[in-house]
Amino acid sequence: MKKSRGQKPGIVEEERKMGLNSSHIECLVLIAILLCITKCYAQNVFNIMQFGASNDGRTDSTQALSKAWRQACWRDGGGVVLVPDGRFLIFSLVLKGPCKGSIGLRINGQLLAPIDPNFAIAQIWLSIYEVDNLFVDGYGSFDGRGFLAWSIKTFNRPISMKLTKINHARITGITSYNSKFFHFGVHGCSDVTFDHIRVMAPRDSPNTDGIHISKSSGINIVHSRFDTGDDCISLGPGSRFINITNIHCGPGHGISIGSLGKYPNEEDVSDVLVRDSTFVGTDNGVRIKTWSSSHPSFVTKIVFLNLEMKDVRNPMIIDQKYCLDCSRDKMSTSRVQIRDVRYEGIRGTSATQAAVNFECSQVFPCEGIVLQDINLSFNGGGQPTSICHNVKGSAFGKQLPSSCL
């Protein structure tokens, strides 16, 4: 007993010693790992300052951004381009893939477009082309500085950030100001998510759509805010599997499908879901728009769900009589067929009496239009009305205005 008692403290002491030793070792290993992570991380980050960028907002940093992109893009295992705090003047630039790994653009500073409205070549400012696995994030912004360009009547003004042929991308956190034309363009892309982005331009700025999508599928736009002069989000031909959730829109022209039918062989628009969003003081809430005399295509499987309208001029509108030379196109003979559109839980106030306005094509009437639980009052006083021309469908639940189906 005595012997073992005598041994015990020794063993305990040894254990304690060993315990201290091993925790020291653990600690050192941990530090080593942390250092390595920091180092490895640092190696895949390409700060544009190291490529000659200047953060004074006046010196051209286009080449620096371009070089940093090339290094990040060509790095095995992927890379990140860092735009640090500061102001950076950038002229037209195409950031091209394919890249060797995933590629990120972390914008913490401000990217500034030239103020001169004539600077842009080929309708772009920042273009990202043919990339798989892209992220754009950071707490920074890009500023199109469109004030002078807006007065020039042309559709050749540059999109601020144009994404073409991108698969698997996340655009998060960043803000776009005062684009000369659209803020974001998405063309030929799949699986792209915009999350917590912010778009800002004056309510009277022309063509400053927040995000314009065409020929793309699997696009998610969530938790984002659009205060702009034109459509908050517009969907052109070939937009499929588009989810728009938790958006604030306004000022602006609302969310628009179209204009469609202008060109021959346009791809259809289908599987669009707009839900849980708010429209404040906008021209339209949710709109489907086709040219009055048009080429044929389909718009199908569209759902508008749980939307709040505040002082919106046309909360629910289908316009198949869109025309510029309207004296010639008095009748809607649009050949775009609209089918299976559901409006459910649309509520709030309309700034015009015709809270629901469906002007469908005479030659291809709208089919399968479903209205469920519509509660829109006219904030000018009096009863709101609904207009239906060439519409087939059904209505359920509450209907204010009373349904014209």
Ligand SMILES: *[C@@H]1O[C@H](CO)[C@@H](O)[C@H](O)[C@H]1NC(C)=O
């Ligand atoms: C859109 O939302 C629906 C329903 O929540 C979901 O089934 C679908 O996968 C989503 N689409 C995309 C492109 O994420």
Ligand SMILES: *[C@@H]1O[C@H](CO)[C@@H](O)[C@H](O)[C@H]1NC(C)=O
């Ligand atoms: C319709 O909206 C009004 C005003 O917002 C509200 O008081 C009313 O309860 C709503 N009705 C239904 C059935 O939701």
